[in-house]
Amino acid sequence: MSAFTLPDIAAQATHSQLPLEWVGMCNIALPVQINGQMLRASADAGVSLDDGASRGIHMSRLYLALEVLEHEALTPALLNEVLERFLDSHVGLSASAFLTLRFDLMLKRSALVSPLAGWKAYPITLHAQIKDEVFHVELFVDVEYSSTCPCSAALARQLIQQQFITDFGNRCLSHEAVLSWLGSAQGIVATPHSQRSVAKLQVRLRPGNGELPIEALINQAENALGTAVQTAVKRADEQAFALANGQNLMFCEDAARRLNLALKNLHWLSGFNLRVEHAESLHAHDAVAHSQWRW
Numbered sequence: 001m002s003a004f005t006l007p008d009i010a011a012q013a014t015h016s017q018l019p020l021e022w023v024g025m026c027n028i029a030l031p032v033q034i035n036g037q038m039l040r041a042s043a044d045a046g047v048s049l050d051d052g053a054s055r056g057i058h059m060s061r062l063y064l065a066l067e068v069l070e071h072e073a074l075t076p077a078l079l080n081e082v083l084e085r086f087l088d089s090h091v092g093l094s095a096s097a098f099l100t101l102r103f104d105l106m107l108k109r110s111a112l113v114s115p116l117a118g119w120k121a122y123p124i125t126l127h128a129q130i131k132d133e134v135f136h137v138e139l140f141v142d143v144e145y146s147s148t149c150p151c152s153a154a155l156a157r158q159l160i161q162q163q164f165i166t167d168f169g170n171r172c173l174s175h176e177a178v179l180s181w182l183g184s185a186q187g188i189v190a191t192p193h194s195q196r197s198v199a200k201l202q203v204r205l206r207p208g209n210g211e212l213p214i215e216a217l218i219n220q221a222e223n224a225l226g227t228a229v230q231t232a233v234k235r236a237d238e239q240a241f242a243l244a245n246g247q248n249l250m251f252c253e254d255a256a257r258r259l260n261l262a263l264k265n266l267h268w269l270s271g272f273n274l275r276v277e278h279a280e281s282l283h284a285h286d287a288v289a290h291s292q293w294r295w
């Protein structure tokens, strides 16, 4: 070796002779383009090291292959292209390639009644891989919503009925007195508990799908759930939200079933795995349900 040659340790043979399933880099900072937005993302880039005799992969080649993501809108075809570059730069070493991207998609959401709007950040993870020469994309998103416990609502209604008997059992009913009682905390003595809840959706894209329908997935889930968390809120919006919650009582099982049925209507996915978590205000643990289809 001349004094001017840089040592290349990765190219050396290893004594262990052992292939590895995944080798690469995690938490690479990079921008990605989606929905016309340039978003700050974090990437995990890796390949299999199938040549067990080889000491290491070439990290820099994976890193440089990511550069294209900065210049083009994110699509399944672009993810495939990056993975192909991973493999082309590791001929003889690697047969599988993996890319994970994490970012927050920003969507502007209108208020329920007032003409206001505000932003919501949806945490997204994209997993793309080429394995056994097959390209797959999976899309993960968290959708937050409000859930009101149907059992708690029934118990609260019963308490209100009991209070009504106590206050009006021996009296002639006057429209004015009942109306005033209905508008008082002494009349409506109990309220059901609600919780901020999250649906964690994992979907696999149908092969050949040209788009990354992230917004469509979020909209489908929020429509199915009915009470997505809000952004800008005036009192009129809060009242509309209270009504929506009152008409939308749900256990975590209800939420999981609704999402299951709604996601099956999306022609562009080939399977899903979902988990809903209701962060109970009744107790310090969560109510959780899972559902999956062709996963």
Ligand SMILES: Nc1nc2c(ncn2[C@@H]2O[C@H](COP(=O)(O)OP(=O)(O)OP(=O)(O)O)[C@@H](O)[C@H]2O)c(=O)[nH]1
Pocket (backbone or CB within 6 Å): 008, 010, 055, 056, 057, 058, 059, 060, 061
């Ligand atoms: N394989 C491997 N490389 C590492 C690791 N940690 C740091 N690196 C460094 O990643 C850098 C880039 O590696 P390569 O892509 O092989 O760099 P290179 O040899 O200049 O590039 P090529 O000529 O394309 O092979 C090297 O300086 C390695 O030391 C590790 O755990 N494994």
